[in-house]
Amino acid sequence: MFRALILTLLTMVTLPVYADQKVPTNQAQISLSFAPLVKQAAPAVVNIYAKRIVQTQTRSSPFASDPFFRDFFGDLAPTRPQVQNSLGSGVILSGDGYVVSNYHVVGQATDIRVVLKDRREFAAEVVLGDEASDLAILRLKDAEDLPFLALRDSNTVEVGELVLAIGNPFGVGQTVSSGIISGLARSGKVTGSARGYFMQTDAPINPGNSGGALIGMDGTLIGVNTAILTRSGGSNGIGFAIPAAMVEQFITQARAGLAQFQRPWAGMGGQTVDADLAGSLGLDRSGGMAITQLQEGSPFGEVGLGVGDVIVAANGFEVNSPSEMLYYMTIAGIGADIEVTAVRDGKSRDYAVAMIGPPELPPRAEITLGEDEILPFLQLANVNPAVLSEFQLPILPEGVVVLDTGRLGARLGLQLGDLLREINGIEINSPMDARAALKDARRSVSMVVERGGQLVLLRFRI
Structure with missing residues (x-):
C-alpha cells in the first residue's frame, strides 16, 4: 500500500497539468505568465509595409556640404524619382478598420499594405496625419469586425x-x-x-x-x-x-472627417522656470512655465494672465515646460475648457481658459503668381495665427510667408514656411508688396528670407 501511494505521488508530480488559461486578473497571476495577455492583445497589432516616391539627386552638388553656399545657390543638382520602402507597426483602434501608426512610417506613402497577425492583408490609406506629433490614422479598405484595443486614460x-x-x-x-x-x-x-x-x-x-x-x-x-x-x-x-x-x-x-490635425491655439510663448529664473520671479523653487509672450486675442490673455505669470498646473497636473502645456491643451481639444493654475507675486490663482482654434486674423490675403511672372505659381500669404500653427513658425513673426514655392522657387532656394523680409532692398509687408517688387526687378533678384530664426540671402538672375 505504501509503495502504491509513492507511485501515485510520483505520477502526480511528473504528469503535466493542463489548466484553462485565462487572462490574469491580479498581480500574482501576471507574475506567472504574460501569455494570456499577449493572446488577447496581439491580434490587434499589425505589420505595415509602405512605399513612397522620393526625389534623389543623380549627382552631388559641389556646394552641398557647405551651408552658406547651399543657401546661396540653392540645390541645383538634378533629381530623379525613387521608390523608398518603410517597415513599421500599427494598432487597430476599431472594428471597422481605423489603425494608428507613426507618421514617419506611413506619411507621404503612395502604397500602404497592412498585414494582420492571422495573415489577412488590407490596402490602407492615411486619413489624418501630423508630422510634428509623429502620428497618423489609417483606414483599412473593406474591413469589418476586426480585433481592436481599447484606449486607457x-x-x-x-x-x-x-x-x-x-x-x-x-x-x-x-x-x-x-x-x-x-x-x-x-x-x-x-x-x-x-x-x-x-x-x-x-x-x-x-x-x-x-x-x-x-x-x-x-x-x-x-x-x-x-x-x-x-x-x-x-x-x-x-x-x-x-x-x-x-x-x-x-x-x-x-x-469627424478632418484632413489636418487641429490643435488649440495658445497665442503665447513660455519657458521652463529653472533655479535662476525662479529667483528673479520671487519664487522659492524652480518649476512651472513662465509666460514670456502673449499675442493679441490669446485665450490666456483674455482671462487675465500676463507676461511674467508662472503656470504651474493644467487640469490638476503639473506643468513644467511649454511642451507639457501644449500637450494638456491638445488632449483637451478645441471647444473644451481647461483649468490653469498660475502664480503671480507669490499668490496662486485658478483660471478657466477656453480652447479655441487659431484665428485667421489678419486675413491671409493669399496670392499666386501667374505663369508669366518671375517666379511662376509662387504662393504667398500674410502671417496670422492659423498660418503660424500650420507651418509651426515661432510666435509673433510678422510679414509674408511662402505657402508654395511654385515651379522654380525650390530650385532657387525657397522653402515652405520661409518669411519674406526683403526683395531687392524693398521691405515686404504684404503679398502684394512681394508681387510689385518682383515685377519691378530687372536683371537679378536678391531676396532676404527668415528661416528658423536666421536670415538667409538668396540671389538669382532673371
Whole structure:
C-alpha cells in the first residue's frame, strides 16, 4: 500500500497539468505568465509595409556640404524619382478598420499594405496625419469586425507599471517584449520629427517597432511606441511612446472627417522656470512655465494672465515646460475648457481658459503668381495665427510667408514656411508688396528670407 501511494505521488508530480488559461486578473497571476495577455492583445497589432516616391539627386552638388553656399545657390543638382520602402507597426483602434501608426512610417506613402497577425492583408490609406506629433490614422479598405484595443486614460499611468511592447522589430515578425514605465512627462524633441510629450519605457523597442502597441496589464493601449534613444542603433533601455490620450484626439478628429490635425491655439510663448529664473520671479523653487509672450486675442490673455505669470498646473497636473502645456491643451481639444493654475507675486490663482482654434486674423490675403511672372505659381500669404500653427513658425513673426514655392522657387532656394523680409532692398509687408517688387526687378533678384530664426540671402538672375 505504501509503495502504491509513492507511485501515485510520483505520477502526480511528473504528469503535466493542463489548466484553462485565462487572462490574469491580479498581480500574482501576471507574475506567472504574460501569455494570456499577449493572446488577447496581439491580434490587434499589425505589420505595415509602405512605399513612397522620393526625389534623389543623380549627382552631388559641389556646394552641398557647405551651408552658406547651399543657401546661396540653392540645390541645383538634378533629381530623379525613387521608390523608398518603410517597415513599421500599427494598432487597430476599431472594428471597422481605423489603425494608428507613426507618421514617419506611413506619411507621404503612395502604397500602404497592412498585414494582420492571422495573415489577412488590407490596402490602407492615411486619413489624418501630423508630422510634428509623429502620428497618423489609417483606414483599412473593406474591413469589418476586426480585433481592436481599447484606449486607457493616460493620466492613470504610473511609473513602475508593468507594460508589454508589441510590434515587428527589424521585420522578423510580431514580437513581444516586457518592461516597466520608466518615466512620464518626457517632453521636447526625442528623435526625427516627433516633438511633444512622451512616456518612457525600458521595454526593448527597435526599428520596426515604430507605431506598435505599448499595453498595460489590463490589455488596454496606453501608448504608441515611437522612438528609442540609442548610440548603437539598438534598444538600450530608453524607449518612448506617445500617450493614448493623444491618440484619442487623433481618432476623434479622423472620424469627424478632418484632413489636418487641429490643435488649440495658445497665442503665447513660455519657458521652463529653472533655479535662476525662479529667483528673479520671487519664487522659492524652480518649476512651472513662465509666460514670456502673449499675442493679441490669446485665450490666456483674455482671462487675465500676463507676461511674467508662472503656470504651474493644467487640469490638476503639473506643468513644467511649454511642451507639457501644449500637450494638456491638445488632449483637451478645441471647444473644451481647461483649468490653469498660475502664480503671480507669490499668490496662486485658478483660471478657466477656453480652447479655441487659431484665428485667421489678419486675413491671409493669399496670392499666386501667374505663369508669366518671375517666379511662376509662387504662393504667398500674410502671417496670422492659423498660418503660424500650420507651418509651426515661432510666435509673433510678422510679414509674408511662402505657402508654395511654385515651379522654380525650390530650385532657387525657397522653402515652405520661409518669411519674406526683403526683395531687392524693398521691405515686404504684404503679398502684394512681394508681387510689385518682383515685377519691378530687372536683371537679378536678391531676396532676404527668415528661416528658423536666421536670415538667409538668396540671389538669382532673371
